[in-house]
Amino acid sequence: MTQSGCFIAYTIDPAAGNLTQASCSPPGANSALAIPAPGNFAYNVTGDPLPPSKWYVFSVNQNDGSLTQIQSYNSTIGAGTLFTDPQGRALYELVGPQDLSSCGSAVIWQIDPDSGVLTNLNTSFSPLCEPFAVAFNPGDTFAYVSSGVGENHSQNGIYVGAADATTGNLTSISGSPFASGVGVDFGAVEPSQGKFLLEQGAAPLARCSSKRLKPVRGRCPRSPGSRPRCHRTLCSSIRC
Amino acid sequence: MVNPGTNQIITLTATATTPAAVKNISVQGSTGKLNQTANFSLSVAAASYAYLATGGPNQPPYDLSGFAVDANTGALTQVPGSPLSLPNAAIDLAVASETGGAFVFALLSDSATQTVTLQSYSVNTASGALTALQSISYPPQTGQTNLTVSPSQKFL
Numbered sequence: 148m149t150q151s152g153c154f155i156a157y158t159i160d161p162a163a164g165n166l167t168q169a170s171c172s173p174p175g176a177n178s179a180l181a182i183p184a185p186g187n188f189a190y191n192v193t194g195d196p197l198p199p200s201k202w203y204v205f206s207v208n209q210n211d212g213s214l215t216q217i218q219s220y221n222s223t224i225g226a227g228t229l230f231t232d233p234q235g236r237a238l239y240e241l242v243g244p245q246d247l248s249s250c251g252s253a254v255i256w257q258i259d260p261d262s263g264v265l266t267n268l269n270t271s272f273s274p275l276c277e278p279f280a281v282a283f284n285p286g287d288t289f290a291y292v293s294s295g296v297g298e299n300h301s302q303n304g305i306y307v308g309a310a311d312a313t314t315g316n317l318t319s320i321s322g323s324p325f326a327s328g329v330g331v332d333f334g335a336v337e338p339s340q341g342k343f344l345l346e347q348g349a350a351p352l353a354r355c356s357s358k359r360l361k362p363v364r365g366r367c368p369r370s371p372g373s374r375p376r377c378h379r380t381l382c383s384s385i386r387c
Numbered sequence: 388m389v390n391p392g393t394n395q396i397i398t399l400t401a402t403a404t405t406p407a408a409v410k411n412i413s414v415q416g417s418t419g420k421l422n423q424t425a426n427f428s429l430s431v432a433a434a435s436y437a438y439l440a441t442g443g444p445n446q447p448p449y450d451l452s453g454f455a456v457d458a459n460t461g462a463l464t465q466v467p468g469s470p471l472s473l474p475n476a477a478i479d480l481a482v483a484s485e486t487g488g489a490f491v492f493a494l495l496s497d498s499a500t501q502t503v504t505l506q507s508y509s510v511n512t513a514s515g516a517l518t519a520l521q522s523i524s525y526p527p528q529t530g531q532t533n534l535t536v537s538p539s540q541k542f543l
Contacts, residue, residue, distance in 0.1 A: 155531075159485065186538040347439060
């Protein structure tokens, strides 16, 4: 959890769910951490859509969850919201527009699993006017990016990218973006079979809808147990 | 053993490694008087639940809703006890699914007092229903935001 001045790590009692504060690792920044699988490194980017931004890379202590900063650097790209694929191949930085007349972008960083070093991939996956969230199908072969599109970002769309099995780079599929009926504030793919994408509209219960997706082979992403796919306030819990 | 003239329940179970899918199953009697043949579909899918916080700062009502997701149709059904009423707006949610259980964590913000509370819930893995577990309150204006669960599910 992010707190002014530090990142707080709680250990989760696996049986009872009780939280015990384990560490408070400075420096803290008022933005979210991304912790790609397998969980050895954590990333944080600060700033706003106007460049530059500042990146922090941390190693994660697997005993108590505490963070040790191993790198920081300035980026010429504006700060965005960080997402990662379940396999931890890449970081997806969704950078918002600087104003309503401009568009944001998706910046994709390949992760070196040994060192945590990021490499900016030259992706063709664009444009995204007001990108908001990323969800992956259970096989991690497709990414679904919700975004405002069109003039003044008044419409909503779902951009779909085929994910490179090694780098996580995305390539738009034919037909993308797909129109969204209710808004694309948040999204998650139903994890058992990956046939449906859940999205939240302004009035969540009445307008929550599902869209049929191309069926994919059902596969539990981790065994045993499960891992969450969570995007802001819409979370799906997987039971395998 | 089949007892003629009585209704019987046949339980089909799938091993833990069975891929989630729709299976076609054929049943056929082989001996005695049972000679009915029937085909039916058995849906094998891992249960999954979606949790959604509604209401924003100064925009009540503040609720935490849980939905069971039908993996075959995509239909959403509210889980028992949903929605839960929250005392304040949820500014973030996170889910951890350990081998021993599944848990939902909600970060609640009271804009009037500028205080934040971390509330945890256990998930009934059979129904998706939530039970409140623990509440951690923080001093005012200390700026808690952004929940992240580590891939190991060990840390929040």
